Structure formats: structure tokens, C-alpha cells
Amino acid sequence: MIKVGIVGLGYWGPNLVRNFQSVNGAEVHSVADFDNNRLQKIHQLYPKINLCNDANEIFENPEIDAVVLATPINTHYDLAKKALLKNKSVMVEKPLATSRAEVLELMEIADARGLSLMVDHTFLYTGAVQKIKSVIDSGELGNLQYFDSTRINLGLFNPNWSVIWDLAVHDLSIFDYISGGKKPVAVSATGIAHTKMGIENLAYISLFFDDDTFAHITSSWISPVKIRKTLIGGTKKMIIYDDVEPTEKIKIYDSGFSVSTPEDMHKWLIDYRFGDIYIPKLPQIEALKGVAEDFIRSISEKTTPLGNANSGLNVVTILEAAQKSLVNRGETIII
Ligand SMILES: NC(=O)c1ccc[n+]([C@@H]2O[C@H](COP(=O)([O-])OP(=O)(O)OC[C@H]3O[C@@H](n4cnc5c(N)ncnc54)[C@H](O)[C@@H]3O)[C@@H](O)[C@H]2O)c1
Structure with missing residues (x-):
């Protein structure tokens, strides 16, 4: 039985408690939060779970094997490092940390101690992204040409971290996964902060690659409507992924274009193909349960989880470069 301690019981933490409680071979041993009301809410639902205000009590407890962090972004590195140094495997909420250097240090500590270090990239565990x-892996899409994702709504402004650390992190983790870890060579981001806090609440990220793939991500906390839509184009087919759709989240279009290249450059012809549209049936699974199971499996069976530290590193590397570009009005940052 893997005993888990969960730190942070705000908006997201209670979902983690519920899911870890339901994983075979795991039990939530303790939870920590500064806020006693939040602790009491968990106590009412799960009276056997120990409560504490200080996360160090969890890190110091020899009965606990694994720690899950659902605290604000700026605390991830510090708390994860403390837990790893106490020989706990750690799963951190997205994003894994706030810089590439921080992630690399955490990876080094975890590797040296044979511990699992994972990040909750929840969307990887959805039926749609699977x-x-x-x-893509079967070759049905052809070569990936573009990934164009919009994730916008009237969202809660974070006082410390721009919208890309809150929302684009999801799109970047999905791109990283479906592209098999394809790394951009350069990043450019533009956006705006509409408050005196100076934290960008609207942003556009472009990713450039060393082939003809292109990715673009729109993130916003100031949209009147909620849109979660991703267009993915390949040389053979195209996909629309609409996460707001209750069931028909994925549509696969047998559409595309091909270019004939005659010797006379002025006679270029573009042929368009409009074929069938296929809507696959997707399994109804709770992604967070998959996340919790993958973390526990990574500890008990030494497997590599989907949300592994490398994917966390790829995502944070891009976020860090995008943030640098964002404050310099779209300056191209070479990665
Ligand atoms: N995977 C997802 O889809 C998803 C969704 C929402 C949030 N998140 C992530 O979850 C994390 C938390 O977000 P949230 O919206 O729940 O934040 P929140 O502010 O609602 O809650 C954070 C909680 O952590 C507690 N806390 C902070 N530092 C602590 C410490 N050292 N010891 C004990 N308790 C501490 C706070 O008291 C608070 O209750 C963030 O990383 C966020 O990006 C992920």
C-alpha cells in the first residue's frame, strides 16, 4: 500500500484527495493546508485522513511514501525539493516549476534517489487526447503541420503568474505528448496585462520548429465565452478537438491540400481535398483518476508516467522562453 500525503486543499487539491482515495494500492495518509476550514472539509468526507497545517509534517513522516503538491505555482520547486530530500516520490500540479533550472535540479535529486517525479498534465489522460x-502515431494524420489551440474564458486572474502559466501549460503539455516530445527551436509571445499588477491576462504564443511544423496557442482570462478548441493539421488529415463539446470532442477530417510543382513556377496548382468527417467514440474516463493511477504505478512498478519529469521540463522550458518574449513584445527567443 503506497501512502500518500497531499499538500494544498484549495480549488484543485480536494479532487486529488478523492481520486487518490479511489486508487487500488494507495491510500491518502495525510493532508496539509494552512487553512483549517479546508482541512475540516476533507475531515468530514474522510475522517481517517490525518490533518496538518505544516507540510513538513508530511515530508518528515516515515510512514508516507509519496507527496502530491496542489499549492500555488511559486511554491512547487521549494516544496518538491524538500519532499524529495526526505525520500518521497513527488507529483506536482502543473506546471512542474517556474524555470528550467528548477526542474533540472528536481530531476537530478529524484534520479539520484531512485524516486518518481511526476507532473499532473491532466489532459494527457483524457480519452480525447489519447x-x-x-x-498521429498510426500515421493516419500524416506529418504534423500545425497545432493551433485556443483556451479562453472569463477566468480568475492570478496575481503572480501570467495566463500562459495557468492555461497554455495545458496546450503545451498536449502538444508535447501528441508530437512525441517535439521541441521548438524558437518561441515568440505577445500579450497584454490589463491590470496594475502587470500580469499578462491575454497572450499568444508561437512556436517555431526546424521543419515546417508550426504551433500557436491563445490564452485568455478575459473572454466572455469559454472556448477550448484545438486544430491539428497533418499532411493527410486534420483534427478538430473541442473540449467543451460533451461527447463529440474529436472530429477527424479527411481533408487537406497538395501542391503540384511544375517546372514553371507561375503555374503552381493547389489541389484541395474535402473528404469524410469521422467522429470517434471516446471512452468516458475521469482523467484525474488516470493521473493518480499512473503516479502510483510509477512508484510501485517503476514505470515512466505520461506526465513524466521530461514532459514537465519541455513545457516549463517553453513557458519560460514565452514569458521572456511576452515582456519584450514578441522578441524571438531561441531555445
Ligand atoms: N490540472 C489541472 O487541471 C489544474 C486545475 C486547477 C489548478 N491546478 C493547479 O493546482 C495548483 C493549485 O491551484 P489551486 O487553484 O487549487 O490553488 P488555490 O490557491 O485554490 O489552493 C492552494 C492551497 O494551497 C495551500 N498552501 C499553499 N502553500 C502551502 C503550504 N506550504 N503548506 C500547506 N498548504 C499550502 C493554500 O492554503 C491553499 O488552500 C496550481 O499549481 C494549479 O496550476 C491544476
Whole structure:
């Protein structure tokens, strides 16, 4: 039985408690939060779970094998490092940390101690993203040409971290996964902060690669409507992934274009193909349960989870470069 301690019981933490409680071979041993009301809410639902205000009590407890962090972004590195140094495997909420250097240090500590270090990239565990991944891996899509993702709503402003650390992190983790860890060579981001806090609440990230793939991500906390839509284009087919759709989240279009290149450059012809549209049936699974199971498996069976530290590193590397570009009005940052 893997005993888990969960730190942070704000908006997201209670979902983690519920899911870890339901994983075979795991039990939530303790939870920590500064806020006693939040602790009491968990106590009412799960009276056997120990409560504490100080996360160090969890890190110091020899009965606890694994720590899950659902605290604000700026605390991730510090708390994860403390837990790893106490020989706990650690799963951190997205994003894994706030810089590439921090992630690399955490990876080094985890590797040296044979501990699991994972990040909750929740969307990788959805039926929709699993389907997209299988369509790409089977070759049905052809070569990836573009990934264009919009994640916008009237969202809660974070006082410390721009919208890309809150929302684009999801799109970047999905891109990283479905593309098999494809790394951009350069990043450019533009956006705006509409408050005196100076934290960008609207942003556009472009990713450039050393081939003809292109990725673009729109993130916003100031949209009147909620949109979660990703267009993925390949040389053979195209996918629309609409996460707001209750069931028909994925549509696969047998559409595309091909260019004939005659010797006379002025006679270029572009042929368009409009074929069938296929809507695959997706399994109804709770992604967070998959996350919790993957973390526990990574500890008990020494497997590599989907949300592994490398994917966390790839995502944070891009976020860090994008943030640098964002404050310099779109300056191209070479990675
Ligand atoms: N995977 C997802 O889809 C998803 C969704 C929402 C949030 N998140 C992530 O979850 C994390 C938390 O976000 P949230 O919205 O729940 O934040 P929140 O502010 O609602 O809650 C954070 C909680 O952590 C507690 N806390 C902070 N530092 C602590 C410490 N040292 N010891 C004990 N308790 C501490 C706070 O008291 C608070 O209750 C963030 O990393 C966020 O990006 C992920």
C-alpha cells in the first residue's frame, strides 16, 4: 500500500484527495493546508485522513511514501525539493516549476534517489487526447503541420503568474505528448496585462520548429465565452478537438491540400481535398483518476508516467522562453 500525503486543499487539491482515495494500492495518509476550514472539509468526507497545517509534517513522516503538491505555482520547486530530500516520490500540479533550472535540479535529486517525479498534465489522460495521440502515431494524420489551440474564458486572474502559466501549460503539455516530445527551436509571445499588477491576462504564443511544423496557442482570462478548441493539421488529415463539446470532442477530417510543382513556377496548382468527417467514440474516463493511477504505478512498478519529469521540463522550458518574449513584445527567443 503506497501512502500518500497531499499538500494544498484549495480549488484543485480536494479532487486529488478523492481520486487518490479511489486508487487500488494507495491510500491518502495525510493532508496539509494552512487553512483549517479546508482541512475540516476533507475531515468530514474522510475522517481517517490525518490533518496538518505544516507540510513538513508530511515530508518528515516515515510512514508516507509519496507527496502530491496542489499549492500555488511559486511554491512547487521549494516544496518538491524538500519532499524529495526526505525520500518521497513527488507529483506536482502543473506546471512542474517556474524555470528550467528548477526542474533540472528536481530531476537530478529524484534520479539520484531512485524516486518518481511526476507532473499532473491532466489532459494527457483524457480519452480525447489519447485518441489524437493514437491517430498521429498510426500515421493516419500524416506529418504534423500545425497545432493551433485556443483556451479562453472569463477566468480568475492570478496575481503572480501570467495566463500562459495557468492555461497554455495545458496546450503545451498536449502538444508535447501528441508530437512525441517535439521541441521548438524558437518561441515568440505577445500579450497584454490589463491590470496594475502587470500580469499578462491575454497572450499568444508561437512556436517555431526546424521543419515546417508550426504551433500557436491563445490564452485568455478575459473572454466572455469559454472556448477550448484545438486544430491539428497533418499532411493527410486534420483534427478538430473541442473540449467543451460533451461527447463529440474529436472530429477527424479527411481533408487537406497538395501542391503540384511544375517546372514553371507561375503555374503552381493547389489541389484541395474535402473528404469524410469521422467522429470517434471516446471512452468516458475521469482523467484525474488516470493521473493518480499512473503516479502510483510509477512508484510501485517503476514505470515512466505520461506526465513524466521530461514532459514537465519541455513545457516549463517553453513557458519560460514565452514569458521572456511576452515582456519584450514578441522578441524571438531561441531555445
Ligand atoms: N490540472 C489541472 O487541471 C489544474 C486545475 C486547477 C489548478 N491546478 C493547479 O493546482 C495548483 C493549485 O491551484 P489551486 O487553484 O487549487 O490553488 P488555490 O490557491 O485554490 O489552493 C492552494 C492551497 O494551497 C495551500 N498552501 C499553499 N502553500 C502551502 C503550504 N506550504 N503548506 C500547506 N498548504 C499550502 C493554500 O492554503 C491553499 O488552500 C496550481 O499549481 C494549479 O496550476 C491544476
